[in-house]
Amino acid sequence: MGTPGRTAPTGPAPERVLTLPNLISASRLALVPVFAWLALAGQDLWALAVLAVAGASDWLDGVLARRLDQRSRLGELLDPSADRLFILVTLVVLTVRDVVPLWLVLAVVGRDLLLALVLLVLTFSHVGPLPVHFVGKAGTFALLYAFPLLLLAQWAGAVGDTAGVIGWAFAWWGVGLYWLAAMIYLRQGFGEVVRRRRRA
Template sequence: MTDLGRAPAGRRWPGSGRHGVVTLPNVISGARLLLVPVFAVLLAQGHDGWALVVLAVAGASDWLDGVLARALDQYSRLGELLDPAADRLFILVTLVALAARDVVPGWLVAAVIGRDVLLAVVLLVLVVRGIGPLPVHFVGKAGTFALLYAFPLLLLAQTHGAVGVVAGVAGWAFAWWGMGLYWLAAGVYLRQAWQELRRDRGVVTP
């Protein structure tokens, strides 16, 4: 799930947006967020097939709300927050479910959660200083995209036969690339945050 159609890089919203909070893209993003607990329950009950269907619907809605945001010029701060929130929750729920089945190691769960906790703390510092949220970097989008493909593939890899084998290989390939890009994006975000904080103090950063 990418952030296509969201606010252009560097654009800051003074309020809830030009078109208010209740826009069609935001409604779609909110509905996708509500699909997260549905997805979690399906995974917990072992209905992997239906869980993958929900994930596919969520992915399609992510593409749709981005297209509509651009077509209708309906950008908002709320939209900037809802979209990545849904992506990260889907990643977290899938990771926890796979770890509970011993499909992925615990360190992978810790690496993903630790990265998001770190950036959440940095974001809190920026908000307290009246800065942000910072624009989403394309590396972070690529990492999120890779992880959102990796974990469903690893889930599919639990099936027997050639499909499971191919899904497992592809899933781990996406997982390794996704983790690398995920943490690279964290480094980029930390550097941007440090520059903004120095600028806020009146220090010019080269």
């Protein structure tokens, strides 16, 4: 993953597999079922701890990839995949527990389905994957911060009330930025297809 401002570097990424950032991203993927089991079992403190570790690794793997010069094609694929899977599973779990409404799941899943369709069109048009945009990373960042706060909001008292307000602020911003990023990707993808056809 990385910080919200991380964008894909220019030029092809090296074909490296066993790098520290990739191991961190893979570990985050492994935490997805752990969080789901803990949250569904009502072990909220442990579930919050897993979310905190996942959020920290989201920042850490991007920093290490840049500072250690360990950027790789696998990392560019693994990082957003871990993001999306964690967001999807967390949303489903929180919906099952009536922490968040169904529309939030549909808004996030609908956006990802739209981008999957765009990626399919780009692939058939022989256009490479679009670079990660700041807005998309910011949306992911906001959603990953929203989830532990919304889970914490289930606690009674001032802590839960405050967490709920802040958590929903992050959730609204996250969904808004998520869809704004989708519009940016659509515009970029359409522009690349048009340019390739003109050159052809």
